Amino acid sequence: MATSKEMTEGKALPLIFNFTLPLLLGNLLQQTYSLVDAAIVGKFLGIHALASVGASTSVVFLILGFCNGCCGGFGIPVAQKFGARDYSTMRRYVAVSLQLAAVMSVVLAVITSIFCADILHMMRTPDVIFTGAYYYLLITFIGIPCTFFYNLLSSIIRALGDSKTPFWFLLLSAVLNILLDLFCILVLDWGVAGAAIATVFSQGVSAVLCFFYMMRRFEILKMTTAERKFNGALARTLMYIGVPMGLQFSITAIGSIMLQSANNALGTACVAAFTAAMRIKMVFLCALESLGMAMATYSGQNYGAGKPERIWLGVKASALMMMIYWAFTFCILMFGAKAFALLFIEPTELEILDNTELFLHISVSFFPILGLLCILRYTIQGAGYTNLAMLSGVSEMIARVLVSLFAVPTFGYIAVCFGDPTAWVFAVAFLIPAFIYVYRRILRMKKN
Numbered sequence: 268m269a270t271s272k273e274m275t276e277g278k279a280l281p282l283i284f285n286f287t288l289p290l291l292l293g294n295l296l297q298q299t300y301s302l303v304d305a306a307i308v309g310k311f312l313g314i315h316a317l318a319s320v321g322a323s324t325s326v327v328f329l330i331l332g333f334c335n336g337c338c339g340g341f342g343i344p345v346a347q348k349f350g351a352r353d354y355s356t357m358r359r360y361v362a363v364s365l366q367l368a369a370v371m372s373v374v375l376a377v378i379t380s381i382f383c384a385d386i387l388h389m390m391r392t393p394d395v396i397f398t399g400a401y402y403y404l405l406i407t408f409i410g411i412p413c414t415f416f417y418n419l420l421s422s423i424i425r426a427l428g429d430s431k432t433p434f435w436f437l438l439l440s441a442v443l444n445i446l447l448d449l450f451c452i453l454v455l456d457w458g459v460a461g462a463a464i465a466t467v468f469s470q471g472v473s474a475v476l477c478f479f480y481m482m483r484r485f486e487i488l489k490m491t492t493a494e495r496k497f498n499g500a501l502a503r504t505l506m507y508i509g510v511p512m513g514l515q516f517s518i519t520a521i522g523s524i525m526l527q528s529a530n531n532a533l534g535t536a537c538v539a540a541f542t543a544a545m546r547i548k549m550v551f552l553c554a555l556e557s558l559g560m561a562m563a564t565y566s567g568q569n570y571g572a573g574k575p576e577r578i579w580l581g582v583k584a585s586a587l588m589m590m591i592y593w594a595f596t597f598c599i600l601m602f603g604a605k606a607f608a609l610l611f612i613e614p615t616e617l618e619i620l621d622n623t624e625l626f627l628h629i630s631v632s633f634f635p636i637l638g639l640l641c642i643l644r645y646t647i648q649g650a651g652y653t654n655l656a657m658l659s660g661v662s663e664m665i666a667r668v669l670v671s672l673f674a675v676p677t678f679g680y681i682a683v684c685f686g687d688p689t690a691w692v693f694a695v696a697f698l699i700p701a702f703i704y705v706y707r708r709i710l711r712m713k714k715n
Contacts, residue, residue, distance in 0.1 A: 275350055275569050279584040289434045291557040292438075293434040307452055328516070329521065333516055334372065336516040337368075339422050340505070340511070342364075350571030362495045363497060363498055363505060375411050387401055393534075410466075416474040417471075421437075425564050444469035447469060448465045509653075511657040515653070517660075518660040519660040536619055543608050548630050551631070560645060563645040563648050566578050582702075586638075593631075605623070633688035643701070658697060666686075666689045666690040667690050
């Protein structure tokens with residue numbers, strides 16, 4: 268039988284490190300979806316097709332980010348009740364979260380599919396890549412339930428201290444995605460739409476397998492008939508925690524859409540460079556995101572167990588690991604950025620290669636700020652203060668909007684390169700005092 272794991276005892280650093288590793292591998296596999304799509308599309312279908320995929324990146328993050336944020340939020344009460352060893356209430360939360368996910372994912376899929384073309388027009392997507400971007404985005408939206416359920420199930424399993432099980436299903440899904448990418452694009456000649464179909468189908472398979480395995484193999488999740496019933500009070504709690512987390516991602520994405528819209532107006536070459544650079548950057552951000560996700564579970568379990576002092580120990584241990592990783596990543600991207608760009612772009616596209624390299628050099632210089640952002644944001648979320656985490660997303664949005672409206676028209680592509688780092692600085696400036704407030708408050712709660 269699969270086993271759960273408590274993180275309320277033992278040294279923080281090895282606990283967080285061991286929990287982070289499977290998360291990192293899983294996130295890398297998820298980024299492999301994007302990398303494979305972009306690499307195959309860019310190499311076999313050309314720069315315009317690559318730009319079609321990239322033109323909708325921020326919109327995908329807006330919608331799927333909301334879904335993933337909600338899923339992460341739904342997992343927080345599960346982690347807290349697991350840490351408190353209130354297993355019956357924990358199972359009720361699991362049941363209600365699945366019921367909410369079924370309704371929310373279908374509603375989102377229908378609404379976003381209807382307004383897909385309008386969204387791309389609002390983003391000033393160039394005519395030459397509009398059709399490809401539309402089909403890629405439409406298929407991605409139709410597949411929202413697949414993404415929603417995989418991320419929810421993974422969040423629940425992680426809340427129980429198991430970060431390995433979701434990885435194995437994602438590994439299978441990644442292999443399937445690569446094979447379907449090649450089949451749909453090279454054999455069936457479905458173009459950009461084929462890449463989207465391959466990704467959605469692969470995530471759906473991963474979600475189905477994850478569900479059946481979780482319900483059959485995790486003894487702690489075996490539910491009675493009463494525990495499966497919908498509970499309005501628990502649903503409100505889940506929505507109170509999950510929706511702000513989802514909105515945090517969406518609010519952040521609004522700023523990204525503004526930034527990408529400003530970049531789209533600079534022409535296809537800048538869109539292609541932005542697409543390639545973002546794909547590469549997201550791979551290297553996986554470790555920081557995974558560390559943050561580990562802190563959400565660690566923080567949630569220790570908050571539920573009434574051990575706030577261990578949360579601070581976890582923050583310090585995570586910050587140390589983050590700095591070591593940044594030193595390693597800085598060297599790789601400073602000297603190898605252009606080599607990574609050649610995975611997507613032909614050597615003759617010199618302007619696009621140079622722009623991709625510039626974007627990556629600027630981004631990696633600010634990774635310590637982003638690392639601190641991930642650690643503090645997820646720690647605050649794990650303690651249940653998701654509204655504060657959402658406000659940090661507002662800070663990011665404001666920064667990106669300011670860069671898009673005032674810097675990009677004046678300074679061009681280099682301003683686009685500084686868009687994300689500026690947003691990270693704004694968010695951390697909010698999160699540091701927010702974390703101090705949360706930590707002091709939970710310390711007082713323990714004393715009382």
